[in-house]
Structure formats: C-alpha cells, structure tokens
Amino acid sequence: MRTLRFLLQKELRQMRRDPAIWRILFLMPVIQLLILPLAADYEVKNINLSVTDHDRSVYSQLLVRKVIASGYFRLTDYSPGFGTALRAVERDKADLILEIPPRWDRDLIKDGSATLFIAVNAINGVKAGLGAAYLQGIIQDYNAEVRAKWLAPARMNPQPVIEVQYSDWFNPHMNYRFFMVPGILVMLLTMIGSSFASNNIVREIELGTIEQINVSPIRKVHFILGKLIPFWLLSMLILTVGLILARVVFGIVPLGHYATIYLFAGVYLLSILGLGLLMSTYAQTQQQSMLVSFFITMIFNLMSGLYTPVESMPEWGQWIARLTPVSYFIQVMRMVVLKGSGVADIVPHILAVLGFAVVFNGWAILNYKKRRG
C-alpha cells in the first residue's frame, strides 16, 4: 500500500509539472465539445429546391407555395426547363428538382389523376431520402386538401381509412444536439484517456526512466495501478467539465441521475485506460503507440454507433460494435440523459464494461515485463 502511495505521488507530481499536458488535456475537449455539436448536425433542413413549372396554373403555384412554407426547402430558382435545373444540381446549387408538367391542373381535374416529377441529387443518401420523403409528404397533404375541396362532402367516408397518429418521445423537439452532445462527450473522454494512457509507459521507456522502476521493489500490479489511478481521476475531472459545459452551453440536463452517469463512467474508464496501458506495453516507440491508439480510436469512433445506428450494420459489424467498450457508454449516456434510465436499466451494460476492464488490465499486468530483451 505504501509503495502505491509513493507511485501515485510521483505520477501526480509529474503531471502537475508538465503544463503543456494540462493545456492539451483541458483545452482540447472544451474546444471540441463547443464546435463539434454545432457542426455535427444531421438535421436535414434548407434543402435547395429548383422548380420547373411548365404548368403555371393557380394550383401549381399553390403547391409550390405550400412546399416552401413547410420550412424544409429553400427555393433557389424557377428553371425554364429540366436541363437547366439539372445543371443547377451539377453545380451543387440545387439538391432537388420538382418538375410540374404542362397542363398538370387540367389532367388533375379532367382525368382525375396527374403526375409530378421529382429528381434528387442522391450522392448524400440520407439527405436525398429524407428530402424526397418530406416533399412527397407535403404533396400528399396538398392532395388531401384539394380532394377535400373538390369532392362533395360525403356524410360518411366511402372507404375505410386508417388514421395514423404519431408521437415522438424523449426528444419531442427533435433537437439533434441532445442526441449528439452526450455521444461526443463519451468519444472525447475515450480519445484522451486511451491516447494518454497508451503514451505513458512508452514514454518512460524512451526516456529511460523505466529502468529505475524496474530495479526497484515495485510489484507489477502496483506499477499498473499507479498509472491507472491518476488517469482515472483526471478523466473523471474532464467528464465533469464536459457535463457542466453540456448543461451551461447546450442546456442539456439529464433526465436520469448524474450519479448513474458517474457510476458507469467509473467502471468504463477502468476498461478504456486498461486498454491504453495494454497498448503501451506492446509499443516500442511513441510514434508507434500514437499511431496504434489513433488507429484503434478511429475504429471505435466509427463502430460505436455515434454516427450511424448499430442495428443497421451487418452481423459481423454488430459483433465488432459489441466488442468496443465505447458503444456501451454511448448507449448508456443517451439512455440516462434522454430517457432517464436508472441503474437497474443499465446492469447488462455495466457488466459488459466490467468484463472489458478485467481483461484489459489483467492482460496489461501480465504483459508488462520488468526484464527487457
């Protein structure tokens, strides 16, 4: 126990005397947490719409006005023909083309049906899909209005109709930031924790100070714990700063308890710092350890479900996601913050992360050798 205390004293003193580390440790997450959520906005809005109206009737005008009034679309231009509109898409001036064919209103009235043409720039699949869905929804609404106006009001509906009511729970204003900020905070914590932990032992090797530890009567467990605890405390501090920022800047107040978040974070950090130390025991140079930890965090980043839903992945992808501790924390963070989940709801997640912590740290202790060569 005494050995451990001395080791902790050494690590904390080393940290305190390196101001550059403090700058990076705190400035980096703060800046990122402020900028990333502003940029990471998947909400689809301001879709640029080019309208080609060959009909130019009252009804086509009404339709266009209704589309614009929805707020999702921004009318860029009225193109004289489809070719002009297509060129606007090629130059990225328009995302979506709505073409109203000639005599559209007459077809609608006389034949009882008329067709509209929509062309979407589909390079960005999400935007295209949602944009088209919004536009079709608006057209359906318009259709229903027109029908209601022209048809003699039937006393009873001539056909069976299923009315769909929908409600959006947990984030009724559909605020994308409430979804992204908790996830981004987890990502930042992971990046900082694992990259610093992974760099730490290699640094002692490169600088030669590891020799002194190797010749001292410090046990391997103590050595690893001595590295783990200071980083754990530091990461908890960063988490606190992040949670305060999320609350003050973005107005995100967790529906659940902060205590639930801290409980999970405590276990989670043990696993992620353990992974960092494990990488550190394998690397020979700082360049190597940085590149490896960068590589692993990148995979974590992509597979964690931060940007894309995990269920959409193929089976093997979901297995990778299950093997990345980050995905559990991101889920838990979103559950606690948005849905108010309590400790009882996240027991499976805690157990999974605890398993990672035991494996990574145990492996790191086994792999750390006092003897070289």
Place this chain on the structure above:
Amino acid sequence: MIMKQLLVFVRKEWYHIWRDRRTLLILIGMPIIQIVLYGFALTNEVKNSNIAVLDAAQDASSIPLVQEIAASRYFHLLRYIHSPRDIEGVFRKGKIRMAIVIPRDFRNDLLHTNHAQVQLIADASDPNTANTLTNYAVAIINTYQSSLNVDQSLPYSIHTQLRMLYNPELKGAYNFVPGVMAMVLMLVCAMMTSISIVKEKEMGTMEVILVSPLKPFRIVIAKTIPYLLISFVNIVTILLLSVYALDVPIAGSLVLLVAESLLFTGLSLSIGILISNSTRSQQTAMFTSMMSLFLPTLIFSGFLFPVENMPVPLQVIANVVPAKWYFIIVKDVMIKGAGFEAVWKETLVLAGMMTVLLGISIRNFKIRLT
C-alpha cells in the same frame, strides 16, 4: 550529382519506414479497413429496427397489419407488450426504437365507421431515425389500407415519380469514398511527415543531417518522397477497392482524378513540413496534427456532416480547410463525371494554398537548431 545525393537521403528515409513494419502495416492497412468499414458496416440506411407492438385488438384486421410491418426489412418485431404502462420501460432499457399501438375494436371501427386509428410512438432521441421509421411505417400502413379497397381508386390523385440522380440505390459509399481519400492522404502525408522530421530533432540526428553538404530544404524534400510514394499506393488501393469491392465507378477522367489527388498530396506534405518547423517534440507534433488537420478534415470536409447545415461562422472556417475543396473535386470528378472546367476554381484554391504554405515553410526553415 544533386539527384544522387537526394536519392541517398530518400533511401535512408525509406529504410526508416521499412524497418518499422508495424507502422508501415498500419499506414497501408488503414485505408483498406476504413473502406471496408464504411462500405459494408456503416450505413445511415435504417433497417432491422427493433419494435414492440401493443395489439389490443388481436382481430382479423390488426394481425395482418402487424405481420405486414414485421415482414418488412426495416422492422424487426422484438416483442409484444400487453399494457400501455410497459411501453416506457421497454424504451428505457434501450431495446426498441418504436412502439406501435393498435386500439381495441380496430376491425370494428374500420368496417363500421370506416375510420380506425393506429398510434406510432418513436424514440426521437435520434431524430432522423425516428423520422425515417415513422415514414416507413406510415407507408406500410397506407399500402395495407389500399389493399383493403382494391377495386376503387381515389379521385383527384396526384402521383409522384421519383428519380434518384447519380446514386439510385442511396449507397453511402458515394459520399464517403471521397472523404476517406481526403482523410488518409492528410494523415499519411501531413501527420507522418511532421512526426518523422520532428523525431530527428528529438533524437538529435537532425544535427548530423544539417551538417551534410545537401541543401537543408532538399533534405526535407527527400524526407517527404517516401511518404509521397505511400500515399500514391493508398490512392491506388482506395480507387481499386471502391471500383471492385464497392461498385462505385469512376465516372470522370482517371488522369484528372489522380492529378488532383497528387496536388492535394503535395498540399498535405507542405502542411506537414510547416508543422514540423514549429514543433519540437513528437507528442506536440502529433497533437498539433490531430487538432489542426485530422479533426477539421473530419468535421469540415462535408463527408460526415453537410457543411451547408452549419452555422455561418463554421461555414467560413470550412473554407480554409483544404480537405473541403478536395472533397468537392473528387465528388464532382469521380461520381458526377465532371471535367476540369467544373473544378478549375477548387483546383486553383488548392494550388494557391500550396504555394503560400510552401513559401512560408521555405522562408522559415531553420538551418540552426537553436
């Protein structure tokens, strides 16, 4: 003579890289893994979303409707629930994305009053997925409804014909292949070059190189050439993978695409040199590269997040990120099949940036270490 000296240095640098197999493996393997993950694992397309159904009717109309929904590839019926009180609990455990509630007497309402209700409750913590799921469910319900009355069609119907340009299957690959190219080139060229130059400073071997008869700036050029080669290998790997594994064809001219990529590589290398000029330790070089290159490339290039959605100040910042321009060029040339006349402006921006950065780093290059 000069060429020969240069070649000697290139060979020395190459040995450095070649002998650190682990790093080399990551540098070559990184784009492959990224392409595989993006291409096959990551998709914003919503499918197999878990749903729960509260079917209070359990009658001849509601059961086929639930079957229709469960059979679609978008939904996976995880479980039935039996009380409205349970809905929130299932959501809280994070098990389902949507709950469908069918009220009692569904069939009765449908047949006798011609008007029945279905309630969709979406987990809107992820707004886009919630929107998409609701749209899919409504579409399935509408289809089911019109299958009930086949012989009559509604009067005054407006139909829509939808055409998805360039990417009819809505593949994510069309958006991320250009993004991965920008990211990998940035990483290999700028980050690795800057770290490798700073490493010589840290280790003290820079001293030896600086007293050699080769002009200092040529030394730096010699250091960048092996990384140029690696990035060329990366470009070829990414293009081959995207054409043969992901079926993303190169619609425009291959020569133009490679030429633009080399221009971007050159730009990244000059950024790397600039960073190495101003840092002293590998750790600082690494974090500077990460902060000033990797993250901006990820955020502002437009491949993860649409730039036009960002607040105006961020859109302005995006203009100084080289990857944004390269991303536009690759997207236009590779996917839309545009020619040089469509991308000359972006090319000019990249060339301008490169001239300025190279100019600054040549002027600031220090022959003396202190």
